[in-house]
Amino acid sequence: MNKDVKNAEENRTNKKEISRRSFLLGSTALAATAGVLAATAIPGVAKAAELGYKVNYEKGKPGQWSMLKPEADYGGINVNYVNNNKEWLGSTQIVGEISKFRQYDGGFNRALRNELGPKAKYGILRFDFRRYPLATGTATVQNNLVTLCEGKPAQDKLPIPDPEKMSMNIKDVAYFLNADEVGIGLTPEFAPWETMVTDKPGMIAGKPYEEVCKPNVVSAATHPYTICVSVDKHLETFLGSTGYDGIANSQSNRATMMLSGIVTSIAAYIRALGYEAVASHQGKEYVIIPPVAIASGLGEQPRVPQGVAHPRLGFRHMIACVSTNLPLAPDKPIEFGAKDFCRVCKKCAQTCPAQAISYDDDEIVHNGYKRWDFNLDACIHFRAENEEGVCCAQCMKVCPWNSKEDSWFHKAGIAIGSTGRTSSNLLVKIDDMFGYGTEVIPRFKWWLDWPELYKIKIPTNN
Amino acid sequence: MGIFLVFLAGALFVAGIIYIMLPKAKSGKKWLTVINWVLYVVFFLDFWTGVSFIYLNAGYSHAKAVSVAIFVFMGSAVVLGLILARFLGFLGGKSKVKGVSLSE
Numbered sequence: 001m002n003k004d005v006k007n008a009e010e011n012r013t014n015k016k017e018i019s020r021r022s023f024l025l026g027s028t029a030l031a032a033t034a035g036v037l038a039a040t041a042i043p044g045v046a047k048a049a050e051l052g053y054k055v056n057y058e059k060g061k062p063g064q065w066s067m068l069k070p071e072a073d074y075g076g077i078n079v080n081y082v083n084n085n086k087e088w089l090g091s092t093q094i095v096g097e098i099s100k101f102r103q104y105d106g107g108f109n110r111a112l113r114n115e116l117g118p119k120a121k122y123g124i125l126r127f128d129f130r131r132y133p134l135a136t137g138t139a140t141v142q143n144n145l146v147t148l149c150e151g152k153p154a155q156d157k158l159p160i161p162d163p164e165k166m167s168m169n170i171k172d173v174a175y176f177l178n179a180d181e182v183g184i185g186l187t188p189e190f191a192p193w194e195t196m197v198t199d200k201p202g203m204i205a206g207k208p209y210e211e212v213c214k215p216n217v218v219s220a221a222t223h224p225y226t227i228c229v230s231v232d233k234h235l236e237t238f239l240g241s242t243g244y245d246g247i248a249n250s251q252s253n254r255a256t257m258m259l260s261g262i263v264t265s266i267a268a269y270i271r272a273l274g275y276e277a278v279a280s281h282q283g284k285e286y287v288i289i290p291p292v293a294i295a296s297g298l299g300e301q302p303r304v305p306q307g308v309a310h311p312r313l314g315f316r317h318m319i320a321c322v323s324t325n326l327p328l329a330p331d332k333p334i335e336f337g338a339k340d341f342c343r344v345c346k347k348c349a350q351t352c353p354a355q356a357i358s359y360d361d362d363e364i365v366h367n368g369y370k371r372w373d374f375n376l377d378a379c380i381h382f383r384a385e386n387e388e389g390v391c392c393a394q395c396m397k398v399c400p401w402n403s404k405e406d407s408w409f410h411k412a413g414i415a416i417g418s419t420g421r422t423s424s425n426l427l428v429k430i431d432d433m434f435g436y437g438t439e440v441i442p443r444f445k446w447w448l449d450w451p452e453l454y455k456i457k458i459p460t461n462n
Numbered sequence: 463m464g465i466f467l468v469f470l471a472g473a474l475f476v477a478g479i480i481y482i483m484l485p486k487a488k489s490g491k492k493w494l495t496v497i498n499w500v501l502y503v504v505f506f507l508d509f510w511t512g513v514s515f516i517y518l519n520a521g522y523s524h525a526k527a528v529s530v531a532i533f534v535f536m537g538s539a540v541v542l543g544l545i546l547a548r549f550l551g552f553l554g555g556k557s558k559v560k561g562v563s564l565s566e
């Protein structure tokens with residue numbers, strides 16, 4: 001190993017410098033200082049002290065994950081805690097300046113502006129409206145919770161526990177609200193959108209950028225912590241699905257229905273404590289989800305760059321988040337061998353109906369960081385224009401990390417697969433031998449089909 | 463069902479141990495005794511790993527996984543079982559009771 005590579009490796013894993021415990025303590029001190037500064041800067045705090053509010057709580061054990069889940073559940077895999085610094089975000093290498101994105105330039109927004117053709121535009125416009133009735137139903141909650149993402153914090157700040165205990169409390173709240181996983185991270189500077197689309201109908205109607213977008217209210221400076229919450233997209237439904245049939249979009253909408261309720265509630269809870277909090281979910285996202293999820297220790301960036309692979313759930317989950325200035329003790333990003341596994345597996349690339357996923361062994365530099373190449377336009381085209389169903393989740397369905405029920409042999413397989421290239425190769429071969437991922441199991445196909453509705457109707461005056 | 467299978471596995475494991483320790487299954491040769499015990503443990507682990515794998519996969523209707531597991535785990539268990547049976551004197555061994563002529 002040459003010196004540069006060794007230095008980069010040490011910088012990434014930081015093995016010789018900081019343990020998880022000392023990192024937590026350091027973060028706690030930093031967060032406490034930030035909390036004190038924030039508290040003294042906001043009017044009304046003195047009034048809260050005058051009112052004599054007290055908080056009663058029991059401290060957990062040092063390093064405890066939460067009260068409800070004392071240990072983080074990584075599915076039996078040994079996880080390394082790695083860095084969130086200028087050179088590494090978890091196992092993702094940062095090689096230059098990462099410029100912030102405008103939400104306006106996102107794939108679906110470009111499709112809605114007709115830049116990918118009328119079929120893509122009208123395919124997306126009707127995603128949640130009558131192309132599949134259940135998608136309409138499941139999208140209702142997130143669409144109606146959009147107005148509750150932001151809000152003003154209570155004037156009188158309540159006293160709160162130390163940041164480590166407060167983090168445990170936030171995690172317990174998330175589990176109490178039915179989250180499958182939760183993590184807290186430092187908000188990367190490049191994660192919040194630079195500007196947000198605030199007038200979607202206007203954008204679709206062709207109004208210029210300046211009229212339909214506004215600067216983002218969330219930034220790493222104003223909201224230094226991100227609470228990321230994840231909900232499983234339902235294994236049995238994946239097992240019964242082709243991956244891109246009628247239910248595909250409803251799977252995302254179902255997870256977002258739950259997530260939008262969870263993150264909106266957590267944000268409102270934090271505001272009731274007297275701190276700033278903004279909820280982001282599929283209905284209204286203030287931040288780009290993968291970087292904040294990686295920063296929160298929810299996983300690594302897999303071959304499909306929109307996903308975040310969790311050790312236990314793979315990337316078969318949706319993530320939403322809360323950006324806040326509530327003093328918290330952030331978790332560290334994690335590494336468990338997903339990059340090594342994705343390097344050799346390529347099952348998602350082989351089965352992608354749009355052939356949007358790269359077969360390359362090595363990552364490329366994209367906007368200042370390393371990831372596998374990805375043809376976003378091809379992906380959006382297929383998801384928008386698919387007439388065998390609505391949208392697509394084939395990559396999630398076939399991923400060997402994703403397509404399994406909870407059992408001892410899948411845990412053993414993943415533990416073996418996370419240990420290096422040779423074992424990853426072995427795991428992929430065993431996965432293929434047993435037919436996992438690509439099978440469609442009829443008894444789990446519980447949903448109804450209206451194939452005529454999947455056909456995209458383009459208005460004649462378009 | 464799972465609990466019953468665990469109970470059955472335990473009962474059969476004990477039964478196998480008792481059988482191998484019976485005087486009629488003893489060969490008198492140390493190396494053969496060691497092979498018998500090693501084969502028994504490997505056979506037992508292979509067979510019950512297979513049963514567990516098939517049971518759990520059948521629960522989720524993983525048809526290919528079940529059929530491959532039957533072939534791999536049960537196939538190897540049958541081979542190991544036959545070798546063990548031969549070593550324990552079940553198969554192919556000479557009868558210890560000499561024939562008695564009925565005409566005498």
